Amino acid sequence: xxxxxxxxxxxxxxxxxxxxxxxxxxxxxxxxxxxxxxxxxxxxxxxxxxxxxxxxxxxxxxxxxxxxxxxxxxxxxxxxxxxxxxxxxxxxxxxxxxxxxxxxxxxxxxxxxxxxxxxxxxxxxxxxxxxxxxxxxxxxxxxxxxxxxxxxxxxxxxxxxxxxxxxxxxxxxxxxxxxxxxxxxxxxxxxxxxxxxxxxxxxxxxxxxxxxxxxxxxxxxxxxxxxxxxxxxxxxxxxxxxxxx
Amino acid sequence: xxxxxxxxxxxxxxxxxxxxxxxxxxxxxxxxxxxxxxxxxxxxxxxxxxxxxxxxxxxxxxxxxxxxxxxxxxxxxxxxxxxxxxxxxxxxxxxxxxxxxxxxxxxxxxxxxxxxxxxxxxxxxxxxxxxxxxxxxxxxxxxxxxxxxxxxxxxxxxxxxxxxxxxxxxxxxxxxxxxxxxxxxxxxxxxxxxxxxxxxxxxxxxxxxxxxxxxxxxxxxxxxxxxxxxx
Numbered sequence: 109x110x111x112x113x114x115x116x117x118x119x120x121x122x123x124x125x126x127x128x129x130x131x132x133x134x135x136x137x138x139x140x141x142x143x144x145x146x147x148x149x150x151x152x153x154x155x156x157x158x159x160x161x162x163x164x165x166x167x168x169x170x171x172x173x174x175x176x177x178x179x180x181x182x183x184x185x186x187x188x189x190x191x192x193x194x195x196x197x198x199x200x201x202x203x204x205x206x207x208x209x210x211x212x213x214x215x216x217x218x219x220x221x222x223x224x225x226x227x228x229x230x231x232x233x234x235x236x237x238x239x240x241x242x243x244x245x246x247x248x249x250x251x252x253x254x255x256x257x258x259x260x261x262x263x264x265x266x267x268x269x270x271x272x273x274x275x276x277x278x279x280x281x282x283x284x285x286x287x288x289x290x291x292x293x294x295x296x297x298x299x300x301x302x303x304x305x306x307x308x309x310x311x312x313x314x315x316x317x318x319x320x321x322x323x324x325x326x327x328x329x330x331x332x333x334x335x336x337x338x339x340x341x342x343x344x345x346x347x348x349x350x351x352x353x
Numbered sequence: 354x355x356x357x358x359x360x361x362x363x364x365x366x367x368x369x370x371x372x373x374x375x376x377x378x379x380x381x382x383x384x385x386x387x388x389x390x391x392x393x394x395x396x397x398x399x400x401x402x403x404x405x406x407x408x409x410x411x412x413x414x415x416x417x418x419x420x421x422x423x424x425x426x427x428x429x430x431x432x433x434x435x436x437x438x439x440x441x442x443x444x445x446x447x448x449x450x451x452x453x454x455x456x457x458x459x460x461x462x463x464x465x466x467x468x469x470x471x472x473x474x475x476x477x478x479x480x481x482x483x484x485x486x487x488x489x490x491x492x493x494x495x496x497x498x499x500x501x502x503x504x505x506x507x508x509x510x511x512x513x514x515x516x517x518x519x520x521x522x523x524x525x526x527x528x529x530x531x532x533x534x535x536x537x538x539x540x541x542x543x544x545x546x547x548x549x550x551x552x553x554x555x556x557x558x559x560x561x562x563x564x565x566x567x568x569x570x571x572x573x574x575x576x577x578x579x580x581x582x583x584x
Contacts, residue, residue: 191577246531253527257518266581267514271528274510274574278532281563285535 118195120337121346127330127337134327141320148313162226167314169219171321172212176244177279179209179325183251184276187269197333199265200340202272203255204332208325210248216241240286247275261340366451367459374463378432388429388468389475395421396479411484415544418480419537422472422497423504427526429468430508433460438516438582447583457579458572461509469501476544485548492547499560500540506567507532513578536563 116122149167156163183205190198220238221231232238254271258264306314341347378385399417400410410417437443437460446456476497477490485493511529515521543556 243531243534246527250528250531253524254514254518257515257520257524263517263581263584266584267518267578270510270574270578270581271514274532277570278535281535281566282531285538285559 118193118197120197120200120341120344121350123197124334124337124350127334131327131330131334134323134330138320138323138327141316141323145313145317145320149310149317153309153313154307159227162223165219165223167317169216169223170314171317172216172219173241174318175321175325176209176213176216176241178322179205179212180244180247180272180279181276182325182329183209184272187272191266191269191273196265196340197337199269200336201329201333202269203265204329204336206248206252206255208328208332210245210252212321212325213241213245213248217245236286240283243282243286244279247279251275363451363455366449367455370446370456370459371463374460375466377436378463378467384432385467385471388425389471391428392421392425392472392475392479395424396482400483407484411548414480414483414485414548415541417483418476418493418497418544419500419541421479422476422501422540423530423533423537425472426468426501426504426508427529429464430512430525430529431522432468433464433509433512434516443516443579444583447580453576453579454572457509457513457575458568461505461572461575464509465502465505469505470498472501473498480544480548486550488550489544489547492553493544495557496540496543496547496553496560499557499564500536500543502564503536503560503567504533506564506571507536509575510571510578513575513582516579516582536560539563 145167150164153164155161183202186198186202186205189195190202217238220241224233225231251268251271255264255268258267338347338350396417399413403413404410434443437446447453449456473494477485477493480489480493481487508525508529511525511532514528515525518524539556539559543553543560546553546556
């Protein structure tokens with residue numbers, strides 16, 4: 109009895125409808141939080157005493173970096189759920205995550221590169237965190253390449269799910285092995301226990317942006333999931349009721 | 354693995370597979386040499402592309418040896434399943450009732466004996482050709498031997514996943530190379546320390562840890578991937 113909510117998540121029509129109903133609850137708060145954080149971060153917050161105005165790119169850079177790892181974890185969890193309980197919708201969710209995660213990872217590298225030029229004097233440095241982010245992008249691209257190599261959706265689902273799970277075991281190993289080198293990246297200033305090293309005028313917009321990006325991911329994931337479900341179930345009869353033909 | 358996975362019949366099946374793969378491989382010794390020839394050629398490219406100056410080559414020698422070893426172990430992965438997937442042997446392994454994990458571990462072990470171990474013997478020669486001292490031979494062999502265990506196991510996962518996929522050669526590289534980065538980092542570091550004549554225990558322990566982790570988990574993932582490809 110208590111598990112019916114879980115079993116219903118295995119049904120594509122139910123998930124399609126649920127995703128459609130939930131999307132605005134993610135999209136509107138995301139839009140509001142991101143709009144507030146952009147204004148508060150880019151206009152209101154004071155300039156940094158060392159980095160001047162240039163530091164403001166952190167309001168996009170750090171949340172994107174957080175998302176790049178978060179989306180990968182979500183993808184791996186969805187893939188594992190699909191693999192273990194053979195839930196097709198979970199595989200569809202994992203497949204929907206990949207492109208979003210790759211985009212966030214690319215955004216992290218791009219904003220970091222823009223930030224690197226004025227601060228480090230170079231667009232690219234072989235710094236540990238830059239390198240592990242680049243490797244994360246390669247993992248996403250590998251996952252997408254493996255998916256596209258199979259014509260049969262079910263095989264693509266299950267093979268790429270194994271890869272996502274193997275990848276998530278490897279991400280920390282890759283990260284810490286890359287730290288083997290010396291770092292010229294500034295120490296993390298947000299994801300730290302204890303008191304943040306930022307003043308609240310910077311810290312609060314940053315938190316808003318983290319939350320906004322997470323909700324944005326939720327909205328994007330639900331929308332892509334609906335598209336993915338429609339595409340996979342295109343021969344099913346319930347589609348006719350949804351599309352109305 | 355179930356309790357019966359390591360029962361005497363399962364171990365015997367694994368031993369037979371190991372012996373069979375070695376015997377089959379030695380019937381075509383030419384194929385065994387290909388990854389080694391590839392390794393030698395890639396190593397030769399670097400002096401030609403950078404400089405013939407040994408003092409400068411010595412600095413890049415660990416990196417060159419490891420990149421060449423990584424690429425040729427990737428090339429050698431083609432031999433791991435190709436014939437067995439074509440003639441249905443792999444399907445019979447899956448249907449045999451024995452633990453597929455253990456059988457694939459035996460296959461990977463034979464693959465390492467045929468490609469990883471010779472590579473470990475070749476690596477110090479390449480290193481010395483790039484200006485590494487004779488004293489570095491032991492350290493280079495140890496680092497490549499340990500590292501190639503991890504590479505073979507990671508590669509087994511990649512090869513299992515790409516069974517029956519389109520463009521599987523390029524795909525295999527795209528999947529495997531990012532996962533192999535830790536092996537490359539620690540391996541190159543160990544070889545660098547060996548060439549500098551310093552204590553290389555720390556990176557060797559890390560390589561050993563990666564190899565043990567691979568032995569523990571990689572056959573499970575490979576078996577899951579092979580089952581998916583046989584469905």
